[in-house]
Amino acid sequence: MKKWKKISIYIGIFIIAVFGAGFFYVQASTYHPTADAVEASKTAEKEQDVLFFEGSSENPTILFYQGAFVENASYSIWAEQVAAAGFSVYLLREPLNLAVLGQNAAGKLIEEKQIQSYIIGGHSLGGVMGSRFAHDHLEDQALKGVFFLASYPDEKGSLADFEGSVLSITGENDDVLNKEKFIEAKSYLPNDTQFVDIPGGNHAGFGSYGRQKGDGQATISNEKQQKLVSDTIIQWASQLSV
Secondary structure, eight states: OOHHHHHHHHHHHHHHHHHHHHHHHHHHHHHOHHHHHHHHHSSSEEEOOOOOOOOOOOOOEEEOOOOOOOGGGGGGHHHHHHTTTTTEEOOOGGGOOGGGGOOTTTHHHHHHHOOSSEEEEEEEEHHHHHHHHTTTTTTOTTEEEEEEEEEOHHHHHHTTTTOEEEEEEEEETTTSHHHHHHHGGGGGGGOOEEEEEEEESSSSGGGGOOOOTTTTOOOSHHHHHHHHHHHHHHHHTTTTTO
């Protein structure tokens, strides 16, 4: 019995060590919002870590999935601008800031808030998860559009048969986005998908959280990229009806 007790203690210590190492890895890998993004986030309502920027009920509501290890407040600058143009924005927050752990986050919010018309968006890994949610709701008349920020759908998130509108925004100097997979993924998108490439923009510039490991150097300011992102989303979303 003493032998098994010791083994149990060792196993317990090992498990705690693994979880502890994982926790510190996540903490060290997480990208935090810049001071400007934090300031913009103050205009939002915070509900259980979800940030809500209120727009008009006459327009579709935007539900946004964060990029991997990127805090959702990092997208507050363009979200605030889009909301000012009349489109409510929910910046979702998944467990450990990983959209892969909360694919149905949009569904829970839609049900809770009784959202009648919505758009799904996502950055990087968040776009992949957002497209999977959209794929599972292709018959939902409330789903008006899907947009990708430096992202693309995979086979599980195929939107090839989606009758709504799809927007894909990329950055010229993005070295994080897998360009080969991005091109291959076009087979999972509708033929009339709108593609916009931001000159001088990079991967991290779709949020405001500083430089990202492996990313290219942006040749435009984060402020300008944020404005171009919001302007593009607003122009596209304005074509979608409730």
